[in-house]
Amino acid sequence: MVKTVVELCLEAGAKEVKVMDNPCNPARRTYVRSGIAKAAKDAGAKVPFPNEHKLEKIPLNGEKLKEWEVYRDFIEADKLINMPIAKHHSLSRLTLGMKNWLGALGGNRSALHQGLDYAMVDLAAFFKPALTVLDAYRILHRNGPQGGRLSDTKLFKTVVAGVDYVAVDAMGTTFFGIKPEEMRFLQLASERGLGIMNLEKIKIEKRTL
Numbered sequence: 001m002v003k004t005v006v007e008l009c010l011e012a013g014a015k016e017v018k019v020m021d022n023p024c025n026p027a028r029r030t031y032v033r034s035g036i037a038k039a040a041k042d043a044g045a046k047v048p049f050p051n052e053h054k055l056e057k058i059p060l061n062g063e064k065l066k067e068w069e070v071y072r073d074f075i076e077a078d079k080l081i082n083m084p085i086a087k088h089h090s091l092s093r094l095t096l097g098m099k100n101w102l103g104a105l106g107g108n109r110s111a112l113h114q115g116l117d118y119a120m121v122d123l124a125a126f127f128k129p130a131l132t133v134l135d136a137y138r139i140l141h142r143n144g145p146q147g148g149r150l151s152d153t154k155l156f157k158t159v160v161a162g163v164d165y166v167a168v169d170a171m172g173t174t175f176f177g178i179k180p181e182e183m184r185f186l187q188l189a190s191e192r193g194l195g196i197m198n199l200e201k202i203k204i205e206k207r208t209l
Helices: 002-011 027-034 036-042 072-076 099-104 109-113 116-127 165-176 184-191
Strands: 055-059 067-071 085-089 093-095 131-140 153-162
Touching: 002 036, 027 036, 055 072, 067 072, 085 165, 093 099, 093 165, 099 116, 109 116, 116 184, 131 165, 153 165, 165 184
Parallel strands: 085 131
Antiparallel strands: 055 067, 085 093, 131 153
């Protein structure tokens, strides 16, 4: 998926594509184990590691999250494409697009666990991704965020992509047998007018490859 998106960006005229994340485990190990570093580089992207010297405290102007340390790579990009994987999470219940923005931050991210739903919405509203591509090919349906066994996963062979990140996350809940309105962060995002949570009001185009 990452390789394909990088190729599409370059085909569309992007002068440069960067693929970056600040993962829970050490980036140098995670980039390699996930296979993302090689796939992205093979497709022509740059794959920088998180550099603490490129952290900058940025006013986020959120309802709860007023400022935080953000990697400048994300601030300086002309367009941001968010590529989360759908998985269970012990704190937020699910990790989808909005939760994924913690990967753009430095600092003591565990401090955000208090009021995490609000932080997720504030971050999504700040970064405003041009596109969200949710990887639901093989989801982690329990023991998240990292899992441990192949039996913790389920195969759906599905990708959800859209410009409305709230709608994408709302669709993502269905892979777990959860209704969007059960998720507090989706309620908050909908109330703030950041996107559509009601699946009946979302235009869904399905393609089989």
